[in-house]
Amino acid sequence: MQGKILIVDAISTNRIVLKVKLASAFYEVVQAATADEACVAALRHDPDLIISAMALPDCDAAELCRRLKRSPQTRAIPMMVVGCRPNADTRLKALEAGVQDVMLKPIDDTLLLARVRSLIRAHNTAAEWQMRDDTSRALGFAEETMDFGPAGRAVLVGADAHVSHNWINVLRQQLRTNLNYAAPETALRDLSPDKVPDVFILTLAENDTSNSDVLRLLAAIRATAITRHAGILVMQSRPDPGLGAYALDLGADDLMTDGFEPAELTLRVKAMMRRKRIADQLRATVRTGLKAAVSDPLTGLHNRRYAMPHLARVAEHSAATGRSFAVMVADLDHFKRINDVYGHASGDAVLVETTRRLRDNLRGVDLIARIGGEEFLIVMPATPLTEARAAASRLCRKIGGRGFKVPGCNELIKVTVSIGVTIGGLRTNQQQPEQQDANVLLDAADKALYAAKMQGRNQVNLNRPAA
Numbered sequence: 001m002q003g004k005i006l007i008v009d010a011i012s013t014n015r016i017v018l019k020v021k022l023a024s025a026f027y028e029v030v031q032a033a034t035a036d037e038a039c040v041a042a043l044r045h046d047p048d049l050i051i052s053a054m055a056l057p058d059c060d061a062a063e064l065c066r067r068l069k070r071s072p073q074t075r076a077i078p079m080m081v082v083g084c085r086p087n088a089d090t091r092l093k094a095l096e097a098g099v100q101d102v103m104l105k106p107i108d109d110t111l112l113l114a115r116v117r118s119l120i121r122a123h124n125t126a127a128e129w130q131m132r133d134d135t136s137r138a139l140g141f142a143e144e145t146m147d148f149g150p151a152g153r154a155v156l157v158g159a160d161a162h163v164s165h166n167w168i169n170v171l172r173q174q175l176r177t178n179l180n181y182a183a184p185e186t187a188l189r190d191l192s193p194d195k196v197p198d199v200f201i202l203t204l205a206e207n208d209t210s211n212s213d214v215l216r217l218l219a220a221i222r223a224t225a226i227t228r229h230a231g232i233l234v235m236q237s238r239p240d241p242g243l244g245a246y247a248l249d250l251g252a253d254d255l256m257t258d259g260f261e262p263a264e265l266t267l268r269v270k271a272m273m274r275r276k277r278i279a280d281q282l283r284a285t286v287r288t289g290l291k292a293a294v295s296d297p298l299t300g301l302h303n304r305r306y307a308m309p310h311l312a313r314v315a316e317h318s319a320a321t322g323r324s325f326a327v328m329v330a331d332l333d334h335f336k337r338i339n340d341v342y343g344h345a346s347g348d349a350v351l352v353e354t355t356r357r358l359r360d361n362l363r364g365v366d367l368i369a370r371i372g373g374e375e376f377l378i379v380m381p382a383t384p385l386t387e388a389r390a391a392a393s394r395l396c397r398k399i400g401g402r403g404f405k406v407p408g409c410n411e412l413i414k415v416t417v418s419i420g421v422t423i424g425g426l427r428t429n430q431q432q433p434e435q436q437d438a439n440v441l442l443d444a445a446d447k448a449l450y451a452a453k454m455q456g457r458n459q460v461n462l463n464r465p466a467a
Contacts (some may be wrong), residue, residue, distance in 0.1 A: 003027055003047075003049065003120045004027070004028045005047055006038065008032045009031075015033075021109055025113050033057070035067065038050065043074060053083055061097075080103060082105065085104050100271075108241035111257075114244070126279060153177065153179075153180075156171075164181045167262075188227070199233060200221055201235060204235065204237060218252060233252070234254070300355070302368075307369035318424060323425060325383055326388035326424075327421070327445045330358070333418055333453075338406075343407075346407055350404050357395075361395055361398050362378065362380070366379065366381070388423060395417065396418075396458065420446060421462045424441050
């Protein structure tokens with residue numbers, strides 16, 4: 001099944017006709033006759049879309065939408081209204097309540113199914129990001145999503161510049177948005193990376209020769225990295241179900257079929273801005289959560305969760321190229337004594353400064369990760385034995401050769417480090433090396449570190465190269 005749809009209509013014939021159309025397109029259909037039944041069904045079945053009649057026995061579609069929005073379990077379900085041509089106030093009332101679209105009878109089947117696909121596609125994408133955000137929130141990385149923000153940017157794209165500017169002048173009186181005009185051929189070409197529109201309003205004229213440029217632009221917006229998350233509203237000058245369905249399947253988020261209606265366009269753009277803002281916040285929260293999940297908050301280094309898969313990838317690349325690589329485990333000597341004598345704030349300062357010195361004395365391609373309290377893993381790709389030994393010795397000198405400044409102490413304190421080194425990816429008997437296990441490599445470097453500690457600390461010890 002492509003998705004689950006809840007149909008809400010008091011007239012059973014209407015429900016049956018719509019169910020047949022949707023079932024033939026492989027959608028699962030659930031039915032309700034009243035708003036009360038719809039609220040119960042929405043909680044029980046968790047549909048991907050609700051299609052409601054404009055008028056219901058116990059309330060209208062706008063009130064049903066408001067009731068669904070009040071429940072955390074149903075507020076994200078998109079809703080579409082189908083009905084006879086209502087007056088303008090009724091249509092706007094439904095859109096203002098949060099209904100995504102109002103489709104009027106007689107409904108073209110091609111356009112109906114395209115709109116259903118578009119709404120369910122957007123719902124599934126939002127649900128996926130919400131799930132990731134919920135995971136980040138459970139891990140303690142997320143912040144509350146704010147349903148407000150800056151005014152945002154929109155661009156109206158049309159072949160007729162004069163008409164477009166007249167529309168913009170009308171919209172600016174109602175939209176708290178930075179709204180500008182662009183021609184189809186220049187909308188992306190002249191786009192500034194720091195001023196990417198949140199919403200593109202693409203106008204399709206009655207002259208079909210100019211519409212191909214607008215539709216090509218629609219596809220390009222979706223394919224371009226900096227604009228692919230922008231909202232796209234397509235406005236037709238006259239109803240054309242086939243063209244509207246094509247625009248939705250190309251990636252348009254919303255469609256107006258009856259030309260320029262300022263009040264309706266304002267509501268739709270505001271809704272798209274709001275959804276775009278929330279989606280951007282969700283993506284940012286997820287990225288922050290992912291970064292937090294693989295990073296050490298004190299030093300900013302990667303942690304063990306990231307370091308071990310990275311080490312495995314380096315080993316895999318080494319097996320493919322035949323080039324050796326170095327694995328080091330560095331451990332600060334007598335670190336507990338620093339915490340006991342100078343305090344944990346001083347211990348943190350030592351860890352931060354150690355991180356800085358490690359970074360300053362290794363290559364950008366080398367991985368440094370904090371894998372324990374005062375223990376660091378260093379992975380150096382494409383590094384032979386002689387270079388690895390020299391790098392480890394240099395790190396010992398850079399850390400132990402100059403004292404560390406810590407809070408509450410006027411004098412620099414002495415800090416040293418012991419380093420265990422092993423080499424992976426060495427050839428044996430002229431044969432290409434096999435990929436080595438990351439845990440085995442880490443264990444070899446850890447044993448070398450232990451030997452360095454036993455031999456007096458503040459030195460480098462090389463384990464027998466892993467072959």
